[in-house]
Amino acid sequence: MKSRLIRYALAAMLCGGLTASAQQNVPLVSAHRPATSASPVAEPLVARVNGAGLSQKDLQHEMQNQFPYSEVHKGRVPGQYSAEVRQKALQQIIFDELVHQEAKRRKMGVVAATFDEIMRQAKGRFPSKTEYETYAVQEYGSVRGFENQIRRAILIAMLVDQEITQKARTTDAQVRQFYTANKKRFLKPESVWVQSISLNLPENATPAQRAQARKRAETVLPMARAAGNYEEFGKLAEKYSEDDWRIMMGDHRWLHRGRLPSAVETVAFRLKKGETSEIIETSEAFVIVRVNGKQAPTQIPYSQVSKSLRADLEKARLADLRTQFEQKLRNRYKVEELK
Secondary structure (H helix, E strand, O other), X not given: OXXXXXXXXXXXXXXXXXXXXXXXXXXXXXXXXXXXXXXXOOOOEEEEEOOEEEEHHHHHHHHHXXXXXXXXXXXXXXXXXXXXXXXXXXXXXXXXHHHHHHHHHOOOOOOHHHHHHHHHHHHOOOOOHHHHHHHHHHHHOOHHHHHHHHHHHHHHHHHHHHHHHHHHOOOHHHHHHHHHHOHHHHEEOOEEEEEEEEEEOOOOOOHHHHHHHHHHHHHHHHHHHHOOOHHHHHHHHHHHOOOHHHHHOOEEEEEEOOOOOHHHXXXXXXXXXXXEOOOEEOOOEEEEEEEEEEEOOEEOXXXXXXXXXXXXXXXXXXXXXXXXXXXXXHHHOOEEEOO
16 A cells, blocks of 8 residues: 555545646656655755755655556566656655645645545545554554655645646647647548458479469459449458458558558559549459449547547646746755765
8 A cells, every 4th residue: 555545635625736647647746755854864865946955765665656567566566667757756756845845845734634535535445444553553653644645645645636637738728729729639540441362472483483483363353443342342352361360350440541451552542432443463362342432631620629639738748847837946945866
């Protein structure tokens, strides 16, 4: 359970702040131990923020948060991921401490009702009061230490919500303005509905093998061109085609440019609906295609993209605001990363 307990409790309570950030996959707030000033008996430190130490244990807790499968690996991060996860975790605990110190500088406080509700949820994750108190002592030195950590995490979440999450909110007018200014990004490309029959070539085919494959294609071509509809062509594909599409009656459904071999694509987009090609030679096969439908480029309506577009814009804004806010804090507070 460890420090994830605080993350869960905060996420449940602060649905307008921390949770919104988490849904955007932007790591804004973590839940590790409070930083402490260095002392002769302190745990090894990995960083200092304005003199407040961040310990190796802080880092280990955050590495477990950053790596979703840490519990499967008995609380450890596999070696191939360790350096990357460590760096992300280190930057996260530094960011959290920067935000915490800024919240204290601004004399921000935790509303009693908010604290009481989060504590109620936190305690509710334990089967008994005794187990809760045992956890608090083991992980934070005392029940008071755990409660102080909850207060710290709330302050961090409050300031992040104020400086990042709320400012990242995007209005309907802003979303529509972006859509209008970037309409080409929301253009559904020209597409064709294609069936195919492929007579495959072996790897590194010899001229004789190519000639044999072409002869098979020439045998199939008159039947394919005589096929009057989807079903008739599809039955030929099931019988004669030598690629995996045969089990789908050769049906590739709707495709836009870039999804077919270039030689096949050129012919397919030139054909009219209902027409069947001549034999098309590629590096891997001799191909016959039938076009069952064509669609010109169409503009995707705003109503279809507004929700996902808003999410994308807010996600990008969250990341930008976090970077800007962190840089502002680093300019104000001294940060030391210790080897």
